[in-house]
Amino acid sequence: MYNALSSEGRSNKVKYDVHTVKRAIAGDKEAFEQLLYSEEEKLYYTALSYTVQKEDALDAIQEAVCKAYLSIKQLKQPDFFSTWLIRILIHECYRLLNKRQRMIPFxxxxxxxxxxxxxxxxxxxxxxxxxxxxxxxxxxxxxxxxxxxxxxxxxxxxxxxxxxxxxxxxxxxxxxxxxxxxxxxxxxxxxxx
Missing domain, CATH: 1.10.10.10 (Winged helix-like DNA-binding domain superfamily/Winged helix DNA-binding domain)
Structure with a gap:
């Protein structure tokens, strides 16, 4: 399901609109993946700023994306998809760091x-x-x-x-x-x- 950080699909990267978010909320997997493509760089660098190590950043992103996919129907305001996703990612970074008992870097x-x-x-x-x-x-x-x-x-x-x-x-x-x-x-x- 998740390959937003792969090199494939980067040329198809488009900024999402509210309609795409609503399609994802309705269960459209392609719409959700399109949203991830539009957010992939922000997700990666945000996770990396917390975890420092690429592998940890990718782990945090993977978990955050899974949690977002499973709970996207709970998103009440499609305009705030990006904020909602980043919030999930930050919580996941903290969870990962607490699990590994590391200092939060930047x-x-x-x-x-x-x-x-x-x-x-x-x-x-x-x-x-x-x-x-x-x-x-x-x-x-x-x-x-x-x-x-x-x-x-x-x-x-x-x-x-x-x-x-x-x-x-x-x-x-x-x-x-x-x-x-x-x-x-x-x-x-x-x-x-």
């Missing part, structure tokens, strides 16, 4: 560039990985979706199932904690020198 370089240009204050991207891993998981998810996936705050609120104001708070507090930790580490380095 694309360090991209986040470094976008976090108010503090790259000069950080010696190694592993420091940022460590700092992010110490954040509340909600702050971490919001920062990844906003800075790496470039999702708008409204869509992040849908993915995380939280109000827009809560997402803004997560982003503000997460950035503040990262900034404070960056400054603390920079001060420690200056004292050593």
């Amino acid at each position: 694309e360090e370089e991209e986040l470094l560039k976008k976090l108010e240009h503090h790259t000069d204050e950080i010696n190694h991207s592993t420091e940022l990985t460590e700092m992010l891993s110490q954040l509340n998981p909600s702050y971490q998810t919001a920062l990844i979706l906003f800075y790496y996936r470039d999702l708008p705050i409204k869509q992040i609120s849908e993915v995380m199932e939280k109000p827009v104001g809560t997402i803004k708070t997560y982003l503000h507090r997460g950035k503040k904690q990262l900034r404070e930790e960056m400054e603390r580490r920079a001060d420690c380095r200056e004292q050593v020198i």
Whole structure:
């Protein structure tokens, strides 16, 4: 059923419309597969930003797609198919990581560039990985979706199932904690020198 990440079908990739989602909800397997083709890149890079390893990302996608296929009839608003699918994927990534007891990673370089240009204050991207891993998981998810996936705050609120104001708070507090930790580490380095 699922081969959305194969090289076959990439040329047939089309952006879905609400009608396609409604067909998938009605049980049309081809419509569901068409939806997956339109989302495959977003699914892959989202999963990879959480799991880091390609195999784990593909495992998470496989499970998320199976769960989505089995529960698509529960999707009440076809306009939010993409958000609904990403939410399932993120939950699956967390489940996989908890199962394997790993730290939740991210694309360090991209986040470094976008976090108010503090790259000069950080010696190694592993420091940022460590700092992010110490954040509340909600702050971490919001920062990844906003800075790496470039999702708008409204869509992040849908993915995380939280109000827009809560997402803004997560982003503000997460950035503040990262900034404070960056400054603390920079001060420690200056004292050593």
